[in-house]
Amino acid sequence: MTAGEKTTARKKVPAWAVDTALVALAAFDVWWNLEDSADASVLVLVAGALASGALFLRRRLPLTTFALTLPACLVLDLQVVSAVALYTLAERSRDRRLLAACAIASAAASSVPWPRSDVAQVHETWVLVYFGYLLAVAAAPVLLGQLVQAHRDLSVRLDEIEEAREHERQLHAEAVVARERAQLAREMHDVVAHQVSLIAVRAGALQVVAPDSDTQEAARTIRSLSVGTLDELRHMVTLLRASTDAGTELTPQPTLADLRRLVADSAIQATLTGELPADITTTAQRTVYRTVQEALTNVRKHAPGATAAVQLFHHEHEFGVMVTNTKATRPPLPLPGSHQGLIGLTERAELLHGSFTAGPLSDGGYRVRLEIPTDAEAPFTRGTEPNRPDRE
Known part of the structure; x- marks a missing residue:
């Protein structure tokens, strides 16, 4: 199966269906965290809804989608929106510095205690440990997205290599035919045309010294046909040599x-x-x-x-x-x-x-x-x- 066929097979599921399923899963994640959250304010609800709905924009605006998920990750312990946003950004971006910064930002937003009044109650060492854990978790969708991007690039490169090799094979075949035509043209010019020229010369001489009119007429006919054949041979040699500059088809x-x-x-x-x-x-x-x-x-x-x-x-x-x-x-x-x-x-x-x-x-x-x-x-x-x- 070629890369194009694989891409077609992957596209059997419509993009809108995949995005809708991801938004629904993200909304369920938000709802689940709201059930466990003691502070379900309007701000938290808006942040969660904005993060879930932003996934519809992930294919066209991956960086904007990631930015819209950060407020929700700050106030809620979300997993789906951050993972999907990071994966989409990594799958479409080639800026590794940007990806590293986004992974750090996602881990930092999720590890900082909320509300802010709880910061003093949490030990700094625990915050750092939690940040390291979340940073490792954020690295997973980034690496997966980069892997998918590399696989796609490799498929494109393989198609280009196959196309280039096919072109090389075609050029080689044309070169072989061109050499054969050049060899044939040389043989026709050096051997056949030379022999026909001798026939024309001998026929002309016979026409001059022939003792009777029948022999003279036959010699004249032979000379005329030889000259015509020689002209045709020269024309064919020209065409054969010119065809070495062309393709192998008679086009x-x-x-x-x-x-x-x-x-x-x-x-x-x-x-x-x-x-x-x-x-x-x-x-x-x-x-x-x-x-x-x-x-x-x-x-x-x-x-x-x-x-x-x-x-x-x-x-x-x-x-x-x-x-x-x-x-x-x-x-x-x-x-x-x-x-x-x-x-x-x-x-x-x-x-x-x-x-x-x-x-x-x-x-x-x-x-x-x-x-x-x-x-x-x-x-x-x-x-x-x-x-x-x-x-x-």
Whole structure:
């Protein structure tokens, strides 16, 4: 059962039903103490009713709820309201100094004799002993609340780790397919295309020296088919090499139009500003998209809780994108990183005669910047092979 399923199972009991039951139990505790109290004044009744009713606010205002229970704990020997208020505050607050102060305040309010005229009749040593006992009792709901909070945080972290690992597995599968396609493209270019080129050359030579018209026509047909096949092979090699920059599915390649959806579905708090020229090549669009995708993935993996800003820009001689994130608010996930993503982005930028930089900021954040010249043209569009190392 996943953390989400466990949370759903816990929420089968409505929150209002739980709060109503706790208020009823707290009211019974107040009534029980009023039966044993010789001084059931209007002030005591109001304090008890206020403390019981305040439990309805415990989910939204836990600190206020605790403060409203203190007067009742001062005049009555209550157990339910103080325990519930401390547990709720500990389950929702991460300030341990505040929790310690509230536990001490609760123990002090319950250990001080009431009415004040009874203070002189109680020995100071007994008051201190009683305070220590109540402080230990108050620590129990605080520790329980912190334990529940840690369990909830752990469930969220496990979900994040599983999501990140699934993403890593998907990237690995895509990398394997990309290597296979690159290998296939090399074989087609180096072997098949070379052989077809030789066939076309030999057919052309035969067409020139053929003794009869039938042989010349056959040679011409062979040469024509060979040239057509060679063009198709070159086109297929281009597509295979271009597909190594994409996913494993036969889906349309991402463009600038897909950026907004990418940012919205990034599972982090991210914004997209600026714009790029509409006439940039599809390779440049894909490079910008992959840069943003890799940057947001790294933010999700290495800076949990951080916010990101994706800024598109273009000037007279260059255009590009800059992704900046704040520092992490939680410890990063314990996942390995090979830095191959940043290496791949650097290679993409070099293919377009651009530059790619990435590095930490002084405030603990991180910045990724891609710059591409406005007159950049992908090697594929020039009909030449890309001068880049194969990434095995």
